[in-house]
Amino acid sequence: MSTTIPSLTDLHARGAAQQPTYPDAAALASVVGELRERPPLVFAGEADDLKERIADVAAGRAFMLQAGDCAETFGNVTAVNIRNALRVQLSMAVVLQYAAQVPVVKVGRIAGQYAKPRSSNDETRDGLTLPSYRGDAVNGLDFNAESRVPDPRRLLDVYNSSAATLNLVRAFVNGGFADLRTVHSWNTDFVRNSRVEAKYEALSDEIERAMAFMIACGVSDDAFRTVNYWASHEALLMEYEHALTRIDSRTGTPYGTSGHLLWIGERTRQIDGAHVELLSRLRNPVGVKLGPTTTPEVARELVERLDPDNEPGRLTIITRMGAGKVRDALPAIIEAVEATGRKVAWVCDPMHGNTYSTEKGFKTRAFPVIWDEVDGFFDVHAELGTWPGGVHIELTGNDVTECVGGVDELDEDALADRYETACDPRLNRNQGIELAFYLAERLRNDILRRGTNPIQEFTPREM
Template sequence: MMKDSKRESEAINGAAESWRAFPARQQPDWPDQDELRAVTGRLAAAPPLVFAAECDLLRRRMAAVARGEAILLQGGDCAETFERATADGIRGKLQTLLQMAVVLTHATALPVVKVGRMAGQYAKPRLPSYRGDAVNGPEFTERARTPDPRRLREMYEASARTLNLVRALTTGGFADLRQVHAWNAGFVAASGAGERYEQLADEIGRSLAFMRACGVDTRELATAEFFVGHEGLLLDYEAALTRTEPGGGRAYATSGHMLWIGERTRDLDGAHVEYFSRVANPIAVKLGPTTTPDTVLSLLDRLDPDREPGRLTFVVRAGADRVRDLLPTLVEKVNAEGALVAWVSDPMHGNTTTAPSGHKTRRFDTVVDEVRGFVEAHQELGTHPGGIHVELTGDDVTECVGGGNAVLEEDLPHRYETACDPRLNRTQSLDLAFLLAEGYRAQPARSASSMISNGGSSAR
């Protein structure tokens, strides 16, 4: 027992503290270090937001994505704010993701792993002054813009409220498949591109009718697995919420089920890679257009040395003009290592432009083009396009241009509400799901035996 306790203590101390010996990029300059220590001390004693068993379950689900047996759908706000962490806002994002998941499940005949970009996405890199509600306020005053460690506690509390509501909704009937299909049918009827989607929506309706005719109790489909994740940017916060599995000695980041390292903080000799290498969660890394194969292989060695399916996801944010050239080289290099990672498309971050009005925006057609290029590249390689990671909201915002009910550039000021980057609104998100479903349907069928005979590469 003494040895077990010592091993667990070493595991948590290694995960929570070893990163401090490495350069940590994009961290706030907290002016009150005593207050920071007080806040993180209280967080270290607080209950975990998520649990080891939940993280292990998601890791198994992500292993299925890596093997080509499931698809990841991840989405939510670019940056959550305390003010908008409301029941209506959370419900709207969850509803949109559930609707997208049903479309993708039917089109691919594969389970869809649903991960909300929620309950922790309160900090952002890059911004010179406002760095997210977890750090400071958006108001243009010196007091608001001064990093305040007490906001970390507020981040924890807002995340806990979000998780409580998500858990209640996904187990309390909100995710009922019949209801989700009714939402989708309403979307198709109202969408400017609805005729294109009618066939798929009708197929889903007939499938549900067939199940009822066969005596299947669809009430059993009234719940849904749903996980949450965020960029693990603020290492003081993540370290404070690191916990060890009782009796197992493995350390977990309990701020979210699946955390990722951003494009700006994935330095091989940096603090973020060091911290992530020490926790047992399923993790992801963002890869931008300048990513080299050597960098990817080095990340693989640092973060997934045992080559365990479900451990590591690579989220490619190359841009629509680069994805077809960049992705095949990266996938082939990883496949040659015999690693089973999940490959996921982030079609948002590489396609940001500025409208004449000065608003940052993204063109829906360009977002779709990057997703299409991502799927096509995998088709040519015989590998598995593992899913998408998108910034979206359930609200009718006007932040991205285009879509079935087209948002025009002159519409952008009407409801431009993001705290950082532009998000797809509900209609654009569902448009994307239907179009992605068409892309997956166009893939040639691949048997498990063909994946194995190809050295396992098709399972990626």
């Protein structure tokens, strides 16, 4: 793998997809220069630690739970919102890790998910056409000419907001917030429906008995109080990602220090494009999203380009096929990748292939359809004898009404109650917990069918 990175000029010469058109080139250059002088948001050693755990996922010894906002916004960078998002993901991880007896690698869509690719450069309302909203990293959500002009100084706001978020997350996960012994209080906060609460209460009682046994055996108190948690986002904006690339003093190799895990989206995975070129040079663990139009040949080319050295934990493939296509489209892709000899982490994104609009104009997703894609993802891997390594979920820790279905039986009329997303619909906290129960049951059943438990092959480390 090369120890150099291409210049921004070289990257844009490749026709970098989904980039904003900034009206002031000098202002953009000034912002990029300022970002290059800022400290890294994450460190190379942290990214290496995550790579080791993703290697466990790829080997079938762990499961990845990657979750968070569709599109972060500057206005939502508050202690309450960050706490709620972290709490629902940690709560889901507890369900998975205990019920399925699988170590869970916890990765957030957090501290960098401020830019979004769009299907059209423009948006028209009531005869007025303006540039599309591309996330707070680029322009504003308000539909007026001033708000929609791409502003490079927003990249500095991304950096500052991400730094604040990471600082608070680190304080939470290292300061006792993630203590397993608080699981009963999480029940009260997260699970309002009695049916789910009863299931979760029973599981909580089991966890408490297990913890009591571990304490009696002399397990350190610190083992209960802290967890590892990593930040990830789509590496979409060339100027931001390039400016936050640093050369690691230990190895002399480049790392993207905007996040631990960076991924390439379905719209920017061109094999000769700028995003593949840049991320192929970085030493971070990287991901790539593959939709139903992906051919086995393209999948093979991408993994060979992004993981030339066949490095354990290097590559995560995030599939987003849609519930109606996953069982037909995914097998050939898995077989093509497996034929290269690489063991990648296979992760299912059941959100992006299952979006539709209601008659009243709300973009939404149906919980049963989301689960159907996850179930189909597991079915394919069970048939092929490969490991379904994780899920990639857009969710929030707040009581929004953006996806229909689930334990609260939200219907399309309920969407208007608390529809708060800046882009795509997210699962709310109850729907997230419910999904965790479904996942835990499916994982447990698949492990029983395999006849071996991954944890028996696992080298203990703090997860």
